[in-house]
Amino acid sequence: MDDPLDVDLALWGKSRGLPTRYPLICHLLDSAAAVEALWDHYLSPGLRTSLAGGLGTDELHARSLLAYWAGLHDICKCMSCFQEQDKIGFSQLADYPEVNATPKGHAFAAHVWLGQLLSALGYKVGRTPSPAIRVAQLLGGHHGTFSPFNHHEFRDPLGSLPALGEGRWEEQRQIIAAVVHELTGRPEPPQEVSDAGGALACGLVILADWLVSQDDFLRKRIDAGLPERGDADCLERHLTRSRSAVPQLLREAGLGRLTFKPGGFSDDFPFQPNGLQRSISESLPGLVDGDPGLLLIMAPMGEGKTEAALHAGRLMGEASGRPGYFIGLPTMATSDQMLRRVDGFRRDRIEGADSLTLLHGMAWLNAAYSPEGEEIGVLTHDPMATRWLRGSKRGLLANLSVGTIDQALMAVLRGRHNVLRMLGLVGKVLVVDEVHAYDSYMQGLLKTLLGWLGALEVPVVLLSATLPVAVGRRLAEAYLAGAGCRDQQVPEVTYPGWIYVSPRAAVSVPVDSRERTLRVETHDVPIAPDGHPGRLPALREILAPLLREGGCAAVICNTVAEAQQTYLMLRDWVRRSETAGRKPPEIRLLHSRFEAQRREQITQEMVGWFGKDAGDGRPPAAILVATQVIEQSLDLDFDVVVSDLAPIALLLQRAGRCQRHPALDGKRPAWAKDLMRLVVLTPAGQEGTLAIPRAWPYVYPRALLRRTHDALAGLPDGVVAIPGAIQGLVDQVYDENFDDETSPCLSDDVARLADEQAKDLYAQMAAIPTPGRVGDLSQLSGDDFVSELSTRLGADSGRVVCCTVASDGQLMLGDKPLPVVEAGGGAAKKWFTKDQVRLVMSNTIPVPGTWLSGLSADNAAPPAWADSPHLSDLVVVRMSGDQMSGLLGDRSLWLSAELGLSEFPATAG
Template identity: 50%
Template sequence: MGESEERLSVDLRLWGKSGGLDNPYPLVFHLLDTAAMATVLWRDYLSPGTGRFIAEGLGMDEEAACKVVSLWAGFHDIGKIMACFQSMDEDAYAKLDDYPAVEGEKRRHEEAVHIWLGQALAGRGYENGTPRASAFQVAQLLGGHHGRFLRRDHRECRFSPVEILPELGTGKWEHQRQAVFDAVYGLLDPPETPAQVKSDVAVLVCGLIILADWLVSQEEYISARLGEGEDTEKHYRRSLETVPQLMKHAGLAPVRLRDVNFAEEFPEIDAPYDLQRSVAGNLPALLASSPGMLLITAPMGEGKTETALHGGRLLARASGASGFLFALPTMATTDQMYVRLRKYGQRQAESDAALTLLHSMSWLNDAYSAKGSDSSVLSNIVAPDWLHGRNRGLLASMAVGTIDQALMAVLPLKRMMLRMLGLSGKVFIIDEAHSYDTYMQSLLERLLSWLGHIGVPVVLMSATLPNRTAARLAAAYMRGAGHADADLPKIHYPGWAYMDAGTGRTASFTVESRTRDLRLDVRQTPVIRGELDRSGALQELLAPLIAEGGCAAVICNTVAEAQNTYRVLCSWLADLPPGGKPELSLLHARFPARRREEITKEITRKFGRCDECRELQRCVHRPRAAIVVATQVIEQSLDLDFDLLISDLAPIALLLQRAGRCWRHDGRSRPSWATEPRLAVLRPSSESEALAIPAAWPFVYHPSLLRRTDAELTKIGDGVIAIPGAVQGLVETVYNDAIETDEDLDRIGREMAELGLAEMASIPEPEHVQHLHMLTSAEVDEEMVATRLGAESVRVLCVYQAADGRLSLDPQGARPLPDQNKLDRRQIKEILAETIPLRATLAKGRTAVNEPPANWQKNAWLRDLVLIPLRLATDGAMRGELGTKRFELDEMLGLQVSS
């Protein structure tokens, strides 16, 4: 390259952003905006712990690391200097008539930066010679800024970029790439080159650069800066002044929680439990400046949530983290926790900060999507519009979501680096850790190894966690933190343990817990033609409630059984006089989203803690007499209280969880027949009173666990289960690995298979990442990758079909099915509010009539819905078909499926 070419000035005709703008935005300006934004994010968004981790991984001090990361951000789109990108704006491209024509395929600009940048960095002193050298690691890192790392090409370090990718073009194309590179390099005053670029650091840096790119790519921001002038240095200085507002408006400011004691943090608690006092009193002395894991094991109703929030805040303060992600097993439990955390954030946050709700249907939650329009929404922690965008909610300083949102960080999905960035710098709080199957537990282990490695504090809590599971999760975290040989603490129940990720030291504590005797009432319940006949047992158990009042829950193992039980009770109660008839409710997962939310809110209002009535004895919302029929949806995290709990036989940990909804609230006024907490278990029995597992149950629970649980309940008989004294022993006995029967062997085999599936599905542990492309190798969207095996993975939409073929969202035809070219947010929300989750196996055999309208194909929310047209039958019901299945939707029963 000649001297005149070396001094070639940057061509501002080369555009970086064009869509939606009055004029194209020069590429070099966009690169400088992104570099400035990366500087601000490092200073104001990254937690101190994350900044230290990145700097150490680059072998630099933090100031130098900030400069070098900002420099790399300034190169992220340099691959746009090629004909196949510039020609995407025909008018702008026409002005580049002095550039040589380039033949070839259409290539993406992120591939171009991946191929071109390594050689340019090698010319600035970066390590060269192999694809693993720092020059080419940075090139691969920036090639991933659209969410996927590309595979390394062994030729990259030996051949010129144009030889590998001819579409880059030569002559003026190459001269301008070098001119822009030099301009950015000169303006950003980079420090010495990094000693290394480790893969784990590359993940976080790429996430930071993606975030910076997204923020400065907003049309409103770019439009305001068009026409400011052509001086690159002035533009960069101006960017440093203006981009902090982008971060603020996006809701990315770190939260600052008040530094108070437990009593001040939770003023509504008059007398803390021993667990809460123990953690508040002993944890601070164990904390160094490093992160760690706090493991809490205690019975239901012992204040674990408040303990986790207090302990998490102490961990954050000690380790330099900010904010939290609170992860739960289901959308229903997540929605309820969002309400609690919103109040917590309002009370504890010292300044405005965002709290996001993370699950696939979160925008249907009125409390979340209202964004302050309702006076009940607390404005200072409302998530701005920007955080409601796809893949953004986890970036907020406070978030509550389903566990899936975190587990996706260790699946090789597009933009996993953005999820990992969102997790970094927070405290990760996991509720109901016992509730996940072997596959999910294995994914959680992989996630914990990454979080231990990158320095994320973790709080894990459970009411019924087997010791072997607790040990695996703790070991994964400590292994990731570099303490593979650490002595794990003894897990006491009830109690808590702490593992320091910096020193490897551990400590454990036993705590006192409220002791109570749970009366066990095992009822032999006949199985007729493969189905459990609950009618006789329920009439006996509920007779006192009919006579004197009271509140009971009946939990069934399948949706179909819950629906049938509801019908049986409706028939039985029909002859009672209106004044003596208890209220009857049904809740399960196969209601339309709108209807399920209505029922959940109503049940929570009636049987949960009442904010309006300070004295539980005088709660005006609690019915005189009521029966709730439900599935597993109420067994976890929902703060409900019943006088009697009736349950199908289930694995012991889940039975104990269900029992946690019985006499949950001290101080309730109980009917005279409810003299003690009572769990009535409907034991499926043959005529000889042998255990006879109904035909549908093995699809929900493994027979090995049901038989083991039954054996333990048989030993207890109609005795009592001491809470908490007997809990851990029961859990360990049922869930141990001893192989005593063929069913045990089958269960262990399935668990091993699930472990293998999780290993194949997840990304490697941090120290085993040999190439960055391994982290984003899945060629499918995140909606198609399962974080749960056997999950209800299809959403169906029941639509009502009139005689003339017209479709509507209601039986009366007053809400025609929207199918125009462009649907607004209100219409999309209206459609999704009527959808129902369903196992994919129940939605087989779809035909053209089950496909959504063609105009929905461009909408990510709607294109994969399965439509079930319902037509009026001769008996007045609305029914439809899908494959070999018949479907009927009823307002009170939900979606019914039959063959």
């Protein structure tokens, strides 16, 4: 029998890629030290409060408990099936019995073994949520998923899991556990571990484990000297050295405390607040003091909601001890634009560690975020984010994050490492922009997330210009239910205005807003034989003054194909038209089906032309033909906006790009002065009645298109008073009550509501339970059904990369060979370099999933891409000829810098 505190240092915890095996006990003590450092130097005060509250104790005791638990997470690496993975290391183990049993993962083994150990230390045992069971489960979940609790495994761990091994295997596990307990201060057992407390604790353990598992850190610890013996004194010295080393590790990772410079709104931004901003800056401080809650801002387009949210988020974060933000947006493009605004804000207003991450699938292609040739290490000299924070699943741990809302919603999907995402969210303020832009499935996931954030006292800011009142109420109710205030009434928003709800407050505040008049014109456009609206005659009439006198216009189409066709028709019309001696208008096309780098190039060019800071860069005459990509978060200004019929909320968003900035009013042509104008192209059949094109119901519900058409027809004098008429119009179209003759329920209404109810049900199935309803932590993990779901239900799309074929048969991207040969990484496993992957991904194009059926051998990606997480799902299109044409299956496609990827050449029209 070993000395009670004599650990066998031959038991290794880390081995691969290291000059020598790293002892298991050293890794466990490193993890404990990392939790202590994270608690002291990184976790926000509010997050520490949430963790302590979830453990039913004070912060000092919670710190000690969490360090102890982190020191146990890998304890079942003391198991034959793990140790024998390093044959040489395994051969150096003496007096360990042979174990003939089916191998099991060490994380699952910890889940089975730790319950009895903790019970012996006085942890309560009882029903599934008891502390002994919860802690065993959360530590067994440190690889990102939780296993279901089994009473037989708990009562007899060695009997139920023979792979654990008896004899010296069991003796050493007991010794290691005793050493960790002793060196972390012998913390008393907690009286409770809530479901939220267990989830956050697991997230913290994962974070600590990842930090101290980095090869560079392990090599430095090896170079500094490992313990010579496994007695308590030597191991205590190792822990002391780890405690000294880990704070630097956190700094290198970009994990630190964020603080803001003191001041008011005018300190946050270089201008005086408008009515909305002033109302929030004056009234919100008295509501948020010690009382985290949810702020819903509903105000017209162009009213400075982003600045209001950043200021409000700062006030709410400081009051709740959770400084920092995650700002969630509907698309990658809107996220990229928001990054620039948040970056400017942080440079002026933030002190301390101010890491900023951009979170979406193509973030690392963003030149502002990830410039070519960068080398990012320690968080100094104002990098946006360290290399470590840019790693998979880590971005939400930054103090400031901008990205698609999916990144936050994944915290409540039953998927791997969702608790780490939750940990990142709970330490900051959640800001969700364009709340109206999410379908019922995403709204369902958002309600679950708001319930968790309400339970954990996390401040939330929601923004929208066109949100139906019923949707806003449901979101606020979800937050209050999580906070334990299910019966509290949500006040009505007086549009424009804001509400603030918390366990102690329910306030609705109307605000003054710039009053404008939006003139809405409807033009019937016939459906052509090909099923598309015949827009050109109406567009020639609408845009004729622009050709004569100049000005800037946006033409927004509902589908990419229709935008491309419309662009070609307008391009040819402009070329043929007389412009009274003026230079012909510039004309551009913007949609999602360009190569990633080309789309970003066009987007930035359009911001330079039509943004509020365009100045002399604004063309005297220009037309932008686009799809929905410009209706949200792109700060563009046009003299007139022409749009296909779309649901009223989105039409109003599009109208928000019309004469958006008063500073430009003096530069507008005579035909556009004092006239905020939206022209809606309504597809009409032979009898002049609404005729919805075949493709549109795949984009928008038929019922919303019809109801919007009817609402526009009923506008008094074709005028919308902004802001006064906006909420009424939105609620009229999205009305869910069909109780009287003025609001009849038609078959397409039934179909829409059924679809929304089904999506909400799918969201409930895919999401984790609401707080307080998690009996077994395995309910937070995924299964075969929900693993196929994402945050966007039915997001049926793929990506293609268009190549040419050189004379020697080599595939080319421009003048560079398509990367097909693996490079770097050593002989055992080779990987593509970042530059190679960047080259491919910057040339990818999203396409509908229906385009990916019946692919040919020519569409197959190079075999070497199969193991690359970025490249494995891509499809190749081989292009040839002067017009760059190729086949995707049996579908003919053309690629040009002018049109992007299309089903017809750029010369058509």
